[in-house]
Each structure stands twice: as C-alpha cells, then as structure tokens.
Amino acid sequence: MVNDQTPGTASATPPEITYQDNLDWVDWAALNHDLAVDRFDNGRSNEQLEKSFANSYATCVAWCRGQVIGTARVLSDGVCNAYLIDVWTSSKFRRRGVAREMIRRLSERLDGQHIYLQADPDNVDIYRRLGFKEQPSGMSKIVGRWLTNSNSA
DSSP: OOOOOOTTSOOOOOOOEEEESOOTTOOHHHHHHHHHHTTOOOSOOHHHHHHHHHTSSEEEEEEETTEEEEEEEEEEOSSSEEEEEEEEEOGGGTTSSHHHHHHHHHHHTOTTOEEEEOOOGGGHHHHHHTTOOOOSOOOOOOOSSTTTTTTOO
16 A cells, blocks of 8 residues: 555545556556656657567556556566566656565566666666666667667557
C-alpha cells in the first residue's frame, strides 16, 4: 500500500499498488502518452514500445486503480549478464518505493547475474541505495538512424 495524499488534504484511503510480470492488460497508447507527459519518451511508437517490452527477458508493471504507474524491464542472456532499462514511475507516485519494488522483483529473477544500467546523473544516488556501483566507462553506439524500424512492430 502507498499513501496517495495531496498535501493539505484530508486523509484518504491509500490506493493499493499491485505488480505484474505480464503485459496482458497494458494499454500501450495510454502508457506511451503517460511517458511523454513525464518526459520519459524516447520516440518509440506504441507498437515499438509494446515490442520492446514483449522482447524482454523479464518485465514488471506497477498498477494503481487500473492505470499503469510504473514500468521496468530487463534484457538478459539468462546466464551472467543483464541490463535494467525503462525504469519509470509516474511523477504522482515517485518517492514511494515503486521503482525499488519493481527492481527488487526483477532482481529476484537474475540470480548470479551482473545487472548493468545507465542512469541519469539525477538518479545515481537512488541506484546507489539499491546496491548498484558506478562503473566509469559506459559507452554506446547507434547503428544507422535512431528508431528507423518504426514501421515494424
């Protein structure tokens, strides 16, 4: 349970937050809209967003009152290397342990694996508190043009 009070309002019944590892009920257009509103959009179409999650090793979706309020997913070889990505919590639910719980649930499925992530400077302390350590040289490369396969789902 999480407290969903707005400062200065009367006490309300805290909404229940649930977590799922399946994607059956996700409305991808609504999620893509919410990501854009929270400035967490990287340009994927609804279909690309769905495909990204469907092709993941493991996913975790946080729900409250029928709406997706958090996402996280992992790419993994299933042996020793995993990459944690798309960790997002709706701005209305931040600082309430939603991301921590999604990461905990995903980590349980990655026993013995090195979990890597890329974090914005604003979020480094959050991941440190979860046991992640900085590695000084992360690198990336885009092959071709970014999201050129936008017509394929």
